[in-house]
Amino acid sequence: MDTRRVRREKGRTRSRRIRAILAGGLVLGVGATATLAAWNDSEYGAATFTAGRFDIVGATDGTTFSSHATTGTAAALNFQLPPTAMAPGTTTYALFSVRTANPSVAGVLQLTPGTPGGTGLATYLTYGVRTVAAPSCTAATYPAGTAVIPDGSALTTAGATTQAVAANGAAQVNYCFAVTLPTAAANGAQGLTMTQTWQIQGTSS
Numbered sequence: 001m002d003t004r005r006v007r008r009e010k011g012r013t014r015s016r017r018i019r020a021i022l023a024g025g026l027v028l029g030v031g032a033t034a035t036l037a038a039w040n041d042s043e044y045g046a047a048t049f050t051a052g053r054f055d056i057v058g059a060t061d062g063t064t065f066s067s068h069a070t071t072g073t074a075a076a077l078n079f080q081l082p083p084t085a086m087a088p089g090t091t092t093y094a095l096f097s098v099r100t101a102n103p104s105v106a107g108v109l110q111l112t113p114g115t116p117g118g119t120g121l122a123t124y125l126t127y128g129v130r131t132v133a134a135p136s137c138t139a140a141t142y143p144a145g146t147a148v149i150p151d152g153s154a155l156t157t158a159g160a161t162t163q164a165v166a167a168n169g170a171a172q173v174n175y176c177f178a179v180t181l182p183t184a185a186a187n188g189a190q191g192l193t194m195t196q197t198w199q200i201q202g203t204s205s
Contacts, residue, residue, distance in 0.1 A: 054204035055101035062135020089183040095137035099172035106167040111159035121194035137176035
């Protein structure tokens, strides 16, 4: 009996030791995992964005630029020959320069005519528009320009091409308008009037 009791006691002791060792192993394992946490670091990038703007201004003298953004504030073109006394075979010239404001992004320009007003002179008149290198629009400078509206066009003719305009007012586009009362104009043109507004439509690029 004593021998069996001793055996049982030894078995219980051995079992307790094994459990203690396993428990210790589990504790050590948890401890080892906790001490292996990775180091870390971060980098951040940020930016602030602001939209640019596109704005064009015009001048009838090639130097004094301001905004003429509506038909009601249209710049009055200074035709060399007073357009109030046109006779058959005469052509009168006027300058209109356009550039971007500062600041402004670059863009392109396109000329579009409005609907002529007055008492009917528009049906007799023709016109042409060219861009000229210098802000001077005369019978002498016009022929060397680049055509925007072909000579002899009706006053309702729009430009088929666009003109590049630099950013921040760096360069200007000088439009030279030439309005003609043809030599063959009939007697019915006498005393008639015409009003016209041209639009230079700018688009950012």
